[in-house]
Amino acid sequence: MTAIGIHDLELATGHHVLELTDLAESQGVVPGKYILGLGQSQFSVLSEDEDIVTMGAAAALPLLERNGIEGIRTLLFATESGVDQSKAAGVAALRLLGLPSGVRTVEMKQACYGGTAALQAAIGIVARAPEEKVLVIASDNARYLLDSPGEPTQGAGAVAMLVSADPALLEIEPINGISTTDVDDFWRPNDSTTAVVDGHLSVGAYLDALSDAWKDLEGRGGPAIGDIDRILYHQPYTKMAKKAQQRLREVTGEEISTALNPGDEVDGRDTGLETGSRYNRRLGNSYTASLYAGLASLLDHDDELAGKRIGLFSYGSGCVSEFFTGIVQEGYREVRAASHVEDVLDARVPVTVAEYRDLHNAPHGTSTDQVTPAVTTGPFRFAGVADQARRYEVR
Ligand code: COA
Numbered sequence: 001m002t003a004i005g006i007h008d009l010e011l012a013t014g015h016h017v018l019e020l021t022d023l024a025e026s027q028g029v030v031p032g033k034y035i036l037g038l039g040q041s042q043f044s045v046l047s048e049d050e051d052i053v054t055m056g057a058a059a060a061l062p063l064l065e066r067n068g069i070e071g072i073r074t075l076l077f078a079t080e081s082g083v084d085q086s087k088a089a090g091v092a093a094l095r096l097l098g099l100p101s102g103v104r105t106v107e108m109k110q111a112c113y114g115g116t117a118a119l120q121a122a123i124g125i126v127a128r129a130p131e132e133k134v135l136v137i138a139s140d141n142a143r144y145l146l147d148s149p150g151e152p153t154q155g156a157g158a159v160a161m162l163v164s165a166d167p168a169l170l171e172i173e174p175i176n177g178i179s180t181t182d183v184d185d186f187w188r189p190n191d192s193t194t195a196v197v198d199g200h201l202s203v204g205a206y207l208d209a210l211s212d213a214w215k216d217l218e219g220r221g222g223p224a225i226g227d228i229d230r231i232l233y234h235q236p237y238t239k240m241a242k243k244a245q246q247r248l249r250e251v252t253g254e255e256i257s258t259a260l261n262p263g264d265e266v267d268g269r270d271t272g273l274e275t276g277s278r279y280n281r282r283l284g285n286s287y288t289a290s291l292y293a294g295l296a297s298l299l300d301h302d303d304e305l306a307g308k309r310i311g312l313f314s315y316g317s318g319c320v321s322e323f324f325t326g327i328v329q330e331g332y333r334e335v336r337a338a339s340h341v342e343d344v345l346d347a348r349v350p351v352t353v354a355e356y357r358d359l360h361n362a363p364h365g366t367s368t369d370q371v372t373p374a375v376t377t378g379p380f381r382f383a384g385v386a387d388q389a390r391r392y393e394v395r
Contacts, residue, residue, distance in 0.1 A: 155284015
């Protein structure tokens with residue numbers, strides 16, 4: 001069978017960054033609650049002239065520069081912070097990226113699981129036509145109400161992945177474990193720009209989905225836990241990955257380490273919980289992109305991955321989840337050497353809490369015409385709304 005998977009991967013985020021110690025102090029909260037309790041140190045904030053389209057296209061651009069566009073016949077854009085009820089955000093991204101008209105483009109949605117749905121659909125397309133490549137973009141602006149419990153877990157980020165036969169980074173294996181349950185833990189009504197969430201319910205739903213998806217994987221003949229070298233989880237905040245690791249430890253009986261922070265006591269086999277959470281700790285929640293930002297972090301901070309099996313758990317509230325596995329390819333370090341995620345994170349411009357709150361309160365809808373101030377220095381910008389349509393510019 002042809003090996004299919006992720007050939008290359010790139011990450012982009014917003015123009016601004018907020019320090020969670022500043023947010024905590026402004027709220028009279030002990031910073032430790034956010035830094036250790038949630039495992040988050042910062043979150044990205046979009047400027048007024050950025051959105052999921054500009055961020056997604058910015059993630060995809062270096063991928064196309066490195067790999068060319070030959071063979072790309074499909075663009076799957078996964079998001080749960082969509083900017084239109086009808087038109088796929090990927091269509092605007094296609095124009096910004098200069099992709100030709102012979103690229104079918106759709107948007108995929110199921111909360112944070114959408115990126116994985118797009119990845120699996122892409123694998124199906126390549127299985128049928130191995131000469132084709134699929135550009136998967138997972139891009140989200142995670143927004144909760146100001147002063148709500150979810151506020152410190154906000155964030156923004158996009159991951160672009162090129163899916164192909166004979167991939168250079170990660171071959172995705174065919175057996176997976178799935179769990180879908182109808183639960184109201186998190187959703188975003190059509191007329192709201194912020195999510196409605198029952199946070200504690202969502203934590204429980206996530207963990208139950210993990211147990212269920214793992215059992216499904218086992219029942220379908222997936223690899224034993226002892227044959228999985230590293231494990232990545234969807235990270236709405238990085239402490240969630242620690243809770244997930246604890247749950248998987250209980251379900252499997254395998255002593256896998258739950259040490260999340262540098263310096264934490266290592267209490268079992270190291271499966272990369274800390275190395276896989278370094279980017280998300282600084283990005284905040286990037287919803288559909290979060291699991292794949294975790295993958296980028298692991299690949300960039302672990303030199304011993306060639307030939308190793310990674311387990312990946314994807315969770316999207318509502319809820320759909322999947323546990324699947326992949327084998328890291330021999331030349332992964334050379335591929336990742338072209339990517340500079342730390343530089344992207346370091347380049348963000350800090351905002352004060354007052355500035356962040358103003359950005360949060362700025363109009364995010366599309367019904368009113370507006371011209372956005374030119375702030376971002378990225379390759380693409382959201383120029384505003386004219387005749388109720390969103391307008392984008394290439395720099
Ligand atoms: N030092 C260290 N840890 C601290 C602390 C301190 N000073 N103060 C609190 N904590 C810990 C708590 O013990 C808790 O840890 P635990 O989860 O291991 O029990 C953690 O910080 C969070 O505290 P909690 O009181 O539960 O926070 P909260 O009720 O304000 O909100 C969420 C937590 C996750 C429910 C909230 O951030 C949320 O709604 N997030 C969005 C939804 C989400 O991300 N869901 C995840 C599944 S998709």
